[in-house]
Amino acid sequence: MAHTAVPRTSPQRLLLVGNPNVGKSVIFGALSKTYVTVANYPGTTVEVARARATAIPGAPELVDTPGTNSLIPQSEDEQVTRDILLREPDALVIQVGDTKNLRRTLYLTLQLAELGRRQILLLNLQDEARDLGVRVDRGKLEARLGIPVLPTTAIRGAGLDQIPKRLPEAAVARLTASYPQAIEEACQKIEALLPAHLGAARRGVALMLLAEDDSLLPWLLPQVGEGVLAEVGLIRAQVERQLGRRAAGVLARSRFRAVEELLKETFAADRAAYGSFRETLGALTMHPVWGVFFLALVLAAAYLFVGVFGAGTLVDLIEDDLFGKVINPTAQRFFTAVFGSGPFTQLLVGPYGVITMALTYSLAIVLPVVATFFIFFGILEDSGYLPRLAVMLNRVFRAMGLNGKAVLPMVLGLGCDTMATLTTRILPSKKERVLVTLLLALGVPCSAQLGVILAMLSNVSFWGTFIWAGVVAATLFGVGWAAARLLPGRSSDFLLEIPPLRVPQVGNILIKTAARTEWYLKEAVPLFILGTLVLFTLDATGLLRVFAALARPVVSGFLGLPSEAASSFLVGFLRRDYGAAGLYALRDAGKLDGVQAVVSLVVITLFVPCIANFFMMIKERGLATAVAMVAFIVPFAFLVGGILNLILRLCGVAL
Amino acid sequence: MSQDVLLAKPPTWAREEVLEELWTAQEAQSLHSISTLARRIHAGPSEGWGGVVQELIEEGLVALDGEVLRLTPEGDARAREVVRNHRLAEVLFYQVLQLPMKDSEAEACRLEHLLSSEAAEAVCTFLGHPPVCPHGRPIPPGRCCQALSRPQAPLLAPLTHLKPGQQAKVVLLAPKHRDRLEQLADLGLTPGAVVHFKQKQPSVVVEVDRTLLALEDDIAAGIYVRPVAEW
Numbered sequence: 001m002a003h004t005a006v007p008r009t010s011p012q013r014l015l016l017v018g019n020p021n022v023g024k025s026v027i028f029g030a031l032s033k034t035y036v037t038v039a040n041y042p043g044t045t046v047e048v049a050r051a052r053a054t055a056i057p058g059a060p061e062l063v064d065t066p067g068t069n070s071l072i073p074q075s076e077d078e079q080v081t082r083d084i085l086l087r088e089p090d091a092l093v094i095q096v097g098d099t100k101n102l103r104r105t106l107y108l109t110l111q112l113a114e115l116g117r118r119q120i121l122l123l124n125l126q127d128e129a130r131d132l133g134v135r136v137d138r139g140k141l142e143a144r145l146g147i148p149v150l151p152t153t154a155i156r157g158a159g160l161d162q163i164p165k166r167l168p169e170a171a172v173a174r175l176t177a178s179y180p181q182a183i184e185e186a187c188q189k190i191e192a193l194l195p196a197h198l199g200a201a202r203r204g205v206a207l208m209l210l211a212e213d214d215s216l217l218p219w220l221l222p223q224v225g226e227g228v229l230a231e232v233g234l235i236r237a238q239v240e241r242q243l244g245r246r247a248a249g250v251l252a253r254s255r256f257r258a259v260e261e262l263l264k265e266t267f268a269a270d271r272a273a274y275g276s277f278r279e280t281l282g283a284l285t286m287h288p289v290w291g292v293f294f295l296a297l298v299l300a301a302a303y304l305f306v307g308v309f310g311a312g313t314l315v316d317l318i319e320d321d322l323f324g325k326v327i328n329p330t331a332q333r334f335f336t337a338v339f340g341s342g343p344f345t346q347l348l349v350g351p352y353g354v355i356t357m358a359l360t361y362s363l364a365i366v367l368p369v370v371a372t373f374f375i376f377f378g379i380l381e382d383s384g385y386l387p388r389l390a391v392m393l394n395r396v397f398r399a400m401g402l403n404g405k406a407v408l409p410m411v412l413g414l415g416c417d418t419m420a421t422l423t424t425r426i427l428p429s430k431k432e433r434v435l436v437t438l439l440l441a442l443g444v445p446c447s448a449q450l451g452v453i454l455a456m457l458s459n460v461s462f463w464g465t466f467i468w469a470g471v472v473a474a475t476l477f478g479v480g481w482a483a484a485r486l487l488p489g490r491s492s493d494f495l496l497e498i499p500p501l502r503v504p505q506v507g508n509i510l511i512k513t514a515a516r517t518e519w520y521l522k523e524a525v526p527l528f529i530l531g532t533l534v535l536f537t538l539d540a541t542g543l544l545r546v547f548a549a550l551a552r553p554v555v556s557g558f559l560g561l562p563s564e565a566a567s568s569f570l571v572g573f574l575r576r577d578y579g580a581a582g583l584y585a586l587r588d589a590g591k592l593d594g595v596q597a598v599v600s601l602v603v604i605t606l607f608v609p610c611i612a613n614f615f616m617m618i619k620e621r622g623l624a625t626a627v628a629m630v631a632f633i634v635p636f637a638f639l640v641g642g643i644l645n646l647i648l649r650l651c652g653v654a655l
Numbered sequence: 656m657s658q659d660v661l662l663a664k665p666p667t668w669a670r671e672e673v674l675e676e677l678w679t680a681q682e683a684q685s686l687h688s689i690s691t692l693a694r695r696i697h698a699g700p701s702e703g704w705g706g707v708v709q710e711l712i713e714e715g716l717v718a719l720d721g722e723v724l725r726l727t728p729e730g731d732a733r734a735r736e737v738v739r740n741h742r743l744a745e746v747l748f749y750q751v752l753q754l755p756m757k758d759s760e761a762e763a764c765r766l767e768h769l770l771s772s773e774a775a776e777a778v779c780t781f782l783g784h785p786p787v788c789p790h791g792r793p794i795p796p797g798r799c800c801q802a803l804s805r806p807q808a809p810l811l812a813p814l815t816h817l818k819p820g821q822q823a824k825v826v827l828l829a830p831k832h833r834d835r836l837e838q839l840a841d842l843g844l845t846p847g848a849v850v851h852f853k854q855k856q857p858s859v860v861v862e863v864d865r866t867l868l869a870l871e872d873d874i875a876a877g878i879y880v881r882p883v884a885e886w
Binding site (some may be wrong): 069070072074098101102103104107134248249252253256269282286287288390392393394403404493496497498499500 | 832835836837838839840841842843845846847853854857858860864865866867868869870871873874
């Protein structure tokens with residue numbers, strides 16, 4: 001390799017820092033092009049990606065920090081970025097900014113300068129800025145700031161080649177706010193109290209302390225001790241008395257004023273270029289009337305792609321043709337020939353076999369559905385439609401004690417509830433995370449289950465489908481409404497940035513889909529196998545029949561279903577969709593009438609999704625909460641089904 | 656106005672209270688005699704207000720017309736200023752800072768004596784020259800209002816009162832929770848920022864610095880703006 005000849009210098013670590021939605025991750029991908037390790041930042045649920053930046057000489061480690069608007073953190077994400085900056089004092093910063101919103105970009109630059117960070121600045125999203133008639137005097141900005149300022153359009157790779165060339169010129173930006181005298185004096189007093197090894201970061205840290213940023217304390221306390229913090233508190237109290245207002249507000253205003261000065265010289269926007277097609281379409285997707293139409297269009301597209309193509313065409317191809325005609329018969333012949341037809345062969349290729357059930361199920365039925373869903377979800381995500389959906393649905397979600405931000409996990413739940421439970425991490429308050437976890441487990445059918453349910457409903461009447469959907473939706477709202485009032489805590493504010501609509505990049509979507517599918521295979525397939533082993537054991541020991549007999553009074557008496565349905569519900573404990581598949585078989589065999597079909601589907605939809613989801617609930621919410629949720633959901637699902645059965649029977653409804 | 660306020664405060668306050676009361680009565684097409692004024696102010700003759708009226712008469716601000724007390728032209732001008740201060744302060748505390756009505760009135764009763772005419776003009780301009788107080792009574796116009804020959808700009812209003820397509824400048828933020836202030840500031844919603852109101856339904860959407868933000872009604876209601884002319 002060519003660069004073995006280059007003398008090895010210890011490559012400096014690089015941090016990508018920027019506001020949310022400015023394209024950091026695309027730049028991260030372009031600079032690294034190699035294995036990415038994504039791990040939770042210690043002690044948090046925020047994921048931070050790290051990789052070798054192969055595009056830069058010496059291949060230094062590159063860290064993709066979560067998007068942030070300020071170094072005074074307002075969320076766990078922002079706190080992680082601030083902490084990484086403090087804990088990596090020597091790393092160079094590559095700041096990524098949205099050219100359209102230079103104000104917010106420079107607001108962050110100013111704070112980085114106060115921390116004494118050496119940086120370069122990428123003015124990304126040049127294409128969008130051009131469309132909006134935004135002009136930035138890059139040369140002047142570079143001269144004023146004294147750092148390299150590079151124009152980039154990361155999704156097209158434009159301008160990225162300049163990064164390695166200009167990186168050695170990284171410097172502390174010359175951008176300072178002039179604070180009131182009282183603040184300056186207090187800042188100097190605090191700086192003098194801070195340990196010398198903080199070096200150039202001392203001013204920044206002192207200002208953070210003035211802004212009463214308590215999230216700083218776990219990092220600072222071991223370095224300075226209680227006494228210093230008490231003194232800082234006194235200094236702050238004094239300056240706030242002098243100013244008659246909170247120092248944090250004064251700091252923010254002074255910073256914006258300094259940024260405003262620089263903007264006057266370097267930023268121009270031409271309003272005439274406004275009203276582009278992109279913007280008009282973007283507005284229509286949030287329009288009270290057109291937005292609903294647009295939503296219907298998205299749903300129809302989802303149905304065609306995931307429901308018809310994924311769950312239909314692909315599943316037929318893989319399940320019937322590949323597994324049904326090739327893999328399973330071959331495996332059955334092979335294992336029977338080698339090991340006879342004893343328990344070991346049964347374990348692998350019997351009715352509850354690892355290959356014939358677990359692998360067939362996870363790879364042939366669920367994988368195509370989940371993969372097509374992830375592709376569709378990736379397109380929605382990258383196009384910028386999801387935040388618009390949040391705008392459309394905020395009020396609806398409010399009724400359930402949530403807000404529009406919960407759209408993402410709830411929609412993802414239609415793909416895979418397990419993964420959706422994992423993404424509840426993006427919700428700011430604990431109350432919301434618990435609520436969404438509960439609602440996902442209770443009533444959001446995943447794509448695999450939805451496929452089976454829709455197939456079964458297709459031969460019940462339209463009213464049957466209507467009753468099923470109505471009962472599930474009403475239960476979801478009712479439980480959400482009640483739980484929102486019972487759970488302690490405050491729901492977070494709905495304050496959401498809406499990125500412009502963007503044409504998704506095929507490469508980016510494929511990478512994301514691959515990563516999510518890989519995740520699905522790693523997390524879910526072992527659980528499918530475990531679940532199958534449990535079923536196999538229960539079946540082999542005869543316990544499966546005992547459980548079915550025990551459940552008969554409820555199933556036959558209360559729900560009015562044939563006793564065979566009991567085993568479907570039992571399997572439903574492991575996989576809600578597999579339970580649905582059992583019901584489908586019953587219906588197919590003519591053992592369920594219309595009412596029984598609808599009642600049994602309501603019960604199975606409201607069941608706990610699957611063992612994998614239950615484990616994820618334990619992992620994310622803790623054992624006690626997870627068990628409490630399941631202990632509520634299972635009897636509740638039977639209760640709703642039983643009441644529905646009673647009502648339908650009393651009213652003499654035939655479906 | 657209760658007697659302790661009348662007597663515990665600087666003497667000019669007591670005189671201004673009497674002037675204000677007489678002006679308000681005249682506005683309502685009624686007049687005060689010494690005894691109805693006493694009832695209105697809830698004070699007996701022994702408590703010093705009689706002396707206050709006496710002083711006002713001596714200074715030529717109030718004239719005794721038989722039983723009836725009338726404001727002289729100078730008295731009327733002075734009283735009008737106090738009433739104007741009072742009602743401007745009510746708008747400020749009640750409509751903008753959203754204090755309860757009772758507190759707003761109490762604060763206005765104090766502030767009316769303290770505002771200089773320059774400060775009152777600044778408050779009036781800041782509030783967009785409001786024509787009426789929260790009770791619906793007219794606010795006597797000041798010089799600053801009369802200088803405006805064309806129709807006046809609407810009141811300083813919460814963001815939620817804008818119409819889609821309107822532009823406005825953020826004047827002040829009065830969020831319910833402290834954290835919100837910093838969160839809004841970080842997103843560029845600071846006093847002086849120009850917002851472009853995009854839509855109200857199904858959620859409020861505004862554009863600030865070429866970035867679209869969706870906000871809860873509750874948050875938008877705490878952002879006070881003054882509409883500006885179209886671009």
